[in-house]
Amino acid sequence: MAVRVGVLGATGAVGQRLIQLLDPHPDFEIAALTASDSSAGKTYRQAAKWRVEGPIPEDVAETTVTATDPDEVPDDVDLLFSSLPSSVGAEVEPAFCEAGYVMSSNSSNARMDDDVPLVIPEVNADHIDLLEVQRDERGWDGAMVKNPNCSTITFVPTLAALAEYGLESVHVATLQAVSGAGYDGVSSMEIIDNAIPYIGSEEDKLETESRKLLGEFDGAELSHNGVEVAASCNRIPTIDGHLENVWVETEEELSPEDAADAMASYPSLELRSSPDQLIHVFEEPDRPQPRLDRSLGDGMAVAAGGLRESSFGLQYNCLAHNTIRGAAGASVLNGELLLENGYL
Numbered sequence: 001m002a003v004r005v006g007v008l009g010a011t012g013a014v015g016q017r018l019i020q021l022l023d024p025h026p027d028f029e030i031a032a033l034t035a036s037d038s039s040a041g042k043t044y045r046q047a048a049k050w051r052v053e054g055p056i057p058e059d060v061a062e063t064t065v066t067a068t069d070p071d072e073v074p075d076d077v078d079l080l081f082s083s084l085p086s087s088v089g090a091e092v093e094p095a096f097c098e099a100g101y102v103m104s105s106n107s108s109n110a111r112m113d114d115d116v117p118l119v120i121p122e123v124n125a126d127h128i129d130l131l132e133v134q135r136d137e138r139g140w141d142g143a144m145v146k147n148p149n150c151s152t153i154t155f156v157p158t159l160a161a162l163a164e165y166g167l168e169s170v171h172v173a174t175l176q177a178v179s180g181a182g183y184d185g186v187s188s189m190e191i192i193d194n195a196i197p198y199i200g201s202e203e204d205k206l207e208t209e210s211r212k213l214l215g216e217f218d219g220a221e222l223s224h225n226g227v228e229v230a231a232s233c234n235r236i237p238t239i240d241g242h243l244e245n246v247w248v249e250t251e252e253e254l255s256p257e258d259a260a261d262a263m264a265s266y267p268s269l270e271l272r273s274s275p276d277q278l279i280h281v282f283e284e285p286d287r288p289q290p291r292l293d294r295s296l297g298d299g300m301a302v303a304a305g306g307l308r309e310s311s312f313g314l315q316y317n318c319l320a321h322n323t324i325r326g327a328a329g330a331s332v333l334n335g336e337l338l339l340e341n342g343y344l
């Protein structure tokens with residue numbers, strides 16, 4: 001029987017992607033949609049300005065959106081996907097977990113809390129059991145797992161593939177699509193014919209979340225990886241797909257050929273939304289590119305290319321679809337991991 005799920009922040013850019021992925025999902029059935037008070041009481045069709053490809057799924061379109069309040073969500077909903085603004089998430093997500101709901105959240109609040117698993121299943125699936133510690137410490141019947149920021153998800157799988165060589169330092173420069181800021185995030189007058197070399201708080205997220213993801217969980221505590229990470233973030237006028245330039249210094253010697261092999265052979269998982277191949281490595285020096293390569297693996301794969309030696313160690317480019325692999329798809333994958341690990 002399918003697990004009944006709800007989407008918090010269902011009318012937003014990530015919420016719409018969540019609905020697109022959850023509607024045909026064989027293990028999940030959409031049973032609750034929430035948004036702000038101004039959307040509550042409307043049908044989803046009236047409340048959401050639908051902007052993803054294809055029509056709104058018919059049964060979702062006629063569902064009534066409720067306020068984002070634990071009392072408004074039916075008790076028989078077992079899993080919530082949250083795509084709320086982080087200020088709202090910080091306020092309401094703990095109340096849902098206290099009320100017994102298990103949550104896979106995309107919002108940035110609480111990602112770095114010691115007892116909150118921050119998970120990319122192919123990289124650190126074992127961190128999910130930090131939920132036992134969380135439940136002990138917070139006394140929740142529910143639980144909260146987070147996925148990282150969209151630009152963190154893009155480069156961390158490639159680092160995980162290289163970890164056996166001993167990661168010493170990483171420099172990453174991002175070229176991020178406008179959808180990452182939400183529909184109203186960047187005005188067309190600002191971004192057309194332009195690039196903006198600043199995205200508030202983004203650099204800190206790449207630097208801290210990557211070390212948490214690559215850390216070790218011993219069953220009681222999580223220690224963060226000691227690799228040094230320095231990030232520089234830029235917004236550019238692409239719609240979807242974050243492209244990143246990465247420089248990695250390793251303890252052991254690492255040739256571009258060995259790095260390409262390590263990335264191409266890095267294992268995916270057998271969760272429903274896992275891509276067959278997690279990291280596609282291009283030989284062409286001008287790939288990956290956002291428009292051409294963001295939909296690899298139905299938007300759940302990471303692409304890498306341009307692997308070469310540089311005076312700062314190995315250099316390469318990587319790319320992922322920011323609202324699928326970097327947001328909605330990442331939350332769905334964590335939902336599948338919760339299901340597989342008996343948390344639902």
Ligand SMILES: NC(=O)c1ccc[n+]([C@@H]2O[C@H](COP(=O)([O-])OP(=O)(O)OC[C@H]3O[C@@H](n4cnc5c(N)ncnc54)[C@H](OP(=O)(O)O)[C@@H]3O)[C@@H](O)[C@H]2O)c1
Nearest residue numbers: 009010011012013014035036039083085086107180182327
């Ligand atoms: N876009 C991306 O690529 C991306 C990637 C990774 C992470 N994220 C994170 O995902 C979250 C959502 O981003 P987004 O781009 O989808 O934002 P968005 O398009 O602005 O959508 C926000 C959603 O939250 C609801 N909401 C706003 N204020 C609320 C309140 N006070 N109470 C209850 N619900 C409220 C909105 O409902 P109404 O329609 O009723 O206003 C809407 O459903 C953010 O935390 C963001 O940082 C986004």
